[in-house]
Amino acid sequence: MLNLSRIYLYEMPFAAFVVAGSAAILASDGFARLLPTLAFGLCAGLASLARAGGAALVVGPTLVALVIALRSPGRGRRLLNLSLATALGLATAAIWYWPNWKPLLDYIHGATYGDQAHIFAGGSSFSWENAWIYILAIVYEGPGIPMIAVAVIAFAVALAKGARPSSARP
């Protein structure tokens, strides 16, 4: 944590709210419990306030949980809870996004993916040249080489275990 404390960036709080939102989804038992479901909505809103576009990462787990919940009894109550949580999340995020949507849109189109993209990468945003740069960035600035090594070893172990014949079980 010490090395991170010297870098003033937004990723850590953003990740914290995304994972806390996922924890709230699990605690909600498929959106059947109201308070954890509302906590999920709040976390999604706060994740959006921690980093622009943050809510995008919450959409996937939400959809998976929703599909599982819709197969369970009490569908109406689950949908109602999720609707309330969505409203809470939107209301939380709207505190900043509603008055600032135009400057934010201009910034995203200009600085990040538009005319100034070459400053952050090698050329225009969606090119093969930049695809390689993005992969390297994920390795160096994302999970890091040690974590990737751990993942590769874990994957190899899982493959080896999966390849064992089932008759090995007594």
Added chain:
Amino acid sequence: MIARPFNAVGGGQSTATGALVPSLVRAALRGEPLLLEGDGDSTRAFADAEEIAAAFVDLLDSPAARGAAVNVAGRHIHSVREVAAMVQKIVGIEGRVVAGARVAPGSVGRIAHRSADLLRLSELLGWVPARPLRGRSSGPSTPRGPRRGARPRWPEETRGVARRPWGRVGFAAAFGAAVAAAVAILGIFASHRDGSWTQVPITDCAVFHGDALEMLRVLRAHGLGAFAKSLVSVNRTHTPLVPASSALLMFVVGNSRHAAEAVLPIFGWILFASTCYCVERLYTRATAVASTSPLRDLPGRVESLAHLFV
């Protein structure tokens, strides 16, 4: 398939069959003495009824279980006296515990110790009931047992009686804490050596830190209402939560860059706790501690060392 359930404990359990836990709870709530058959030192393997039910369902789904006789019991062994003490503590009533009560003819109280070999259950399901007696739920709800079809995480713990349920968890936690402490000491040493605490932050960081300082100024000068408005207006292209958190921290503990940046470790702990919770819900507590400590912290620590000394 024959499933042999052992001592189940669950919400709505009747006292009619003489089950230990509901009988003790009822006596404690009524202010009556807690009567223990025999000397109170006999032991049982208690399991959450929800987990036993989940095991039954999984066994019925398992083709390998056909024709097998399987013990279905918990990993945690408690003496009757320990259970009485737990009930007293949870109910909050200091009742009298009376050991040596008369044992009814044919009562299971005549059996001094009863536990189960869980190896077959573990091999068939990949999990065994492991919820501790004190941590079990108060009533029926959605089962949150281990993932179906999972292979054993700690097979040796599931062979017979697990005598040290916290052994691996404690080891994993101690390992993570030791590595964290060692690297923290090295980090503090290196930071003071090269004076990095006082270095000027890189450009982007300076902008974000500037936002935090502006919010802090508004908060001190004009109060909370103006601070809330500044969340919207201080920076119209970058979201305000992190600078606002830094401003609040500086407002509470004083204006310094250390206070401003403390927001990151704080959120880091939220991330860590949430990750632990997610893994525990999906797997087990031992898996949560074992996986989050070495896998999350160790690579980061090694990387930190590389940054500090290379």
